[in-house]
Amino acid sequence: GEDVEQSLFLSVREGDSSVINCTYTDSSSTYLYWYKQEPGAGLQLLTYIFSNMDMKQDQRLTVLLNKKDKHLSLRIADTQTGDSAIYFCAETAAGNKLTFGGGTRVLVKP
Amino acid sequence: SQTIHQWPATLVQPVGSPLSLECTVEGTSNPNLYWYRQAAGRGLQLLFYSVGIGQISSEVPQNLSASRPQDRQFILSSKKLLLSDSGFYLCAGRGAEAFFGQGTRLTVV
Numbered sequence: 001g002e003d004v005e006q007s008l009f010l011s012v013r014e015g016d017s018s019v020i021n022c023t024y025t026d027s028s029s030t031y032l033y034w035y036k037q038e039p040g041a042g043l044q045l046l047t048y049i050f051s052n053m054d055m056k057q058d059q060r061l062t063v064l065l066n067k068k069d070k071h072l073s074l075r076i077a078d079t080q081t082g083d084s085a086i087y088f089c090a091e092t093a094a095g096n097k098l099t100f101g102g103g104t105r106v107l108v109k110p
Numbered sequence: 111s112q113t114i115h116q117w118p119a120t121l122v123q124p125v126g127s128p129l130s131l132e133c134t135v136e137g138t139s140n141p142n143l144y145w146y147r148q149a150a151g152r153g154l155q156l157l158f159y160s161v162g163i164g165q166i167s168s169e170v171p172q173n174l175s176a177s178r179p180q181d182r183q184f185i186l187s188s189k190k191l192l193l194s195d196s197g198f199y200l201c202a203g204r205g206a207e208a209f210f211g212q213g214t215r216l217t218v219v
Contacts, residue, residue: 031207031208033207033208035210040215041212041213042200042210042211042212042213043200043202043210043213045207045208045209045210048207048208088153088154090208092204092208096142096159096161096204097156097159098142098144098156098159098202098204098208099156100146100153100154100156101153102153103153103154
């Protein structure tokens with residue numbers, strides 16, 4: 001079955017880069033997503049990547065996909081205090097499910 | 111653009127009362143639809159998903175049920191709420207991209 005894993009916590013200093021990692025098991029994944037959840041709020045789609053791509057950049061966000069190792073990462077450049085949140089990776093595959101990792105809590109220190 | 115409307119945003123219900131949460135979809139046809147629950151400080155647990163009208167797959171045994179009476183309508187229900195049903199419920203849809211409602215925070219007292 002599908003399984004998506006993330007580390008629980010990441011602490012980073014303001015202005016540094018953050019890298020959040022995610023691994024998945026389903027080799028038939030088609031789309032992979034990164035979502036941000038601020039306290040008490042819903043999920044905000046940050047970016048997504050199609051499985052035939054290696055990299056996608058969108059302003060301060062860079063997504064890297066290593067399909068061979070089933071590894072997805074999100075890099076946030078020049079991390080700001082407003083980036084403190086929980087970040088979820090998710091994947092969809094031919095089986096129609098949308099499976100999430102457990103979330104990585106990112107704390108940005110001034 | 112694809113949008114999900116989910117309501118209400120917050121809900122406080124007594125134990126044993128019924129529940130009905132509804133979400134509707136705009137901007138796409140025949141989406142896959144999902145209900146997730148997020149317990150406090152934890153990840154997202156997939157409860158139900160639907161690939162079409164009347165088609166519901168349940169991921170975990172529980173006190174809840176789901177229905178899809180129309181292509182763009184997905185309903186989460188319970189006949190009698192338990193304290194453990196408290197949590198943050200999210201409706202999601204997927205055409206090409208995956209998109210979310212704003213969530214319902216349910217507190218069972």
